[in-house]
Amino acid sequence: MNRDDYRHLLLSGTVTFPATFPQIGSISLISESIPCGREGHKQREILIIKEFPSAKVTISRKVFADNVRAVFIPQDPNRVSYDCGRWLLAKEITAFLRGKERVLGIVFVSETESTLLEVRAGMTAGESAQYYPPLPNDRSFNHYGGHPEQRHIMSGDGSDDSHAAPTRSRSPELRSMFVERLGAEALFSCDGHDDISLAMFSCDATDSLSDS
Helix, strand or coil, X not given: CCXXXXXXHHHCCEEEXXXXXXXXXXXXXXXXXXXXXXXXXXXXXXXXXXXXXXXXXXXXXEEEHHHEEEEEEECCCCCCECCXXXXXXXXXXXXXXXXXXCEEXXXXXXXXXXXXXXXXXXXXXXXXXXXCCCCCCCCXXXXXXXXXXXXXXXXXXXXXXXXXXXXXXCCHHHHHHHHHHHCHHHXXXXXXXXXXXXXXXXXXXXXXXXHX
C-alpha cells in the first residue's frame, strides 16, 4: 500500500477540527496523568486543538494523541490547500509534535472518538445568566437523568418519584383515535414510549380528522 492509499484509508470515517475548511487550529501536544483503576495513574499524550471563531470565543478540544488519524499542516496558513502542505499520519503525529510549542493545521479524528470540549466565551452578566448547556434530549447522552430512559415524574401526592416507570399521559380515547388513523404498528414503534410517536404524528392526524 502506498502512502496516498494509506492516507485515504485513515481519513475514512473522520471529522475535522476545526470543522469548517479552510479554517485551521492551534495544535499542541501535552502529557497528562490519567487514572487507570488499580494501576493508579499512567501518562498519556493528549492533543489539544484550539480554534478562535471570533475575538471573544475560544473552542478547545482534547483527544488522546494515539487516537488521532492524521494532521494536515498547510504550507501557507493564509492560503490553505490540501495540495500544499505536510500530512502527518498515525504515529508520525506525536513524533513531529514533541518538543514543539504549537503548530497550525487541521486534525482528523474518527467521528466516534471521545473528546473533551471546552468553550471560553466573553458574555455580559445577563447573557451568562440565560446561558444553558445542552438539554437532556439533545444528541449526547442524558447526563442530567443518569440514564437515557429515566424521566422526572411527580407522584399524585406531589412527592418526587424520579425512578418510577414512565407514564402515558394520553387519554384512552386519544390513543384509540391514533390507532385507528395511523395503525398500531406506527403508534407503538417506540417500544412502549407511545408519547414520542404521538408527538410525531399528532399534527397530521388532527389535520386529517378536522377535514373528515
